Amino acid sequence: MNRDCLFCKIADKKIPAEVVYEDGRTVAFLDINPRAPAHTVVIPKYHSETIADLPDAEVCPLFLAIKKVADLLVKSLKAEGLTIGINQGRASGQVVDHLHVHLLPRFKSDGGSSVHGVVHNPPEESLQEVARKLREYKDKK
Numbered sequence: 001m002n003r004d005c006l007f008c009k010i011a012d013k014k015i016p017a018e019v020v021y022e023d024g025r026t027v028a029f030l031d032i033n034p035r036a037p038a039h040t041v042v043i044p045k046y047h048s049e050t051i052a053d054l055p056d057a058e059v060c061p062l063f064l065a066i067k068k069v070a071d072l073l074v075k076s077l078k079a080e081g082l083t084i085g086i087n088q089g090r091a092s093g094q095v096v097d098h099l100h101v102h103l104l105p106r107f108k109s110d111g112g113s114s115v116h117g118v119v120h121n122p123p124e125e126s127l128q129e130v131a132r133k134l135r136e137y138k139d140k141k
Helices: 006-011 054-078 127-140
Strands: 019-022 024-029 040-044 083-084 099-107
Touching: 006 024, 006 040, 006 099, 040 054, 054 083, 083 127, 099 127
Parallel strands: none
Antiparallel strands: 019 024, 024 040, 040 099, 083 099
């Protein structure tokens, strides 16, 4: 728990939120600036800025909560789809430095696009070259 973190304060019930799901390790609440009906944010109660920082033991509980909340949103709203995303780092739009996963119920007429519409910056190198660099880095570790 980080005493200065907005999402830690929500998890600790020091700041009110519209909580739609909670268990011992996660909390899901409605986004204060929704981009879709019931736009929900799922967070681990463990303070972690990124998914890479989240301890392995906390990863499974987070994704199980995401699965439960996804099912809740789709069934309760009769959503036709769901977009699930993580903004990690300022360049991607992360505003709160606590790992959080957005769940946005989707409908055919909502005017949104797929995650492919978020950015258009294809690599200049071939896929084989990119894969080679990734494998080399992984093998050095």
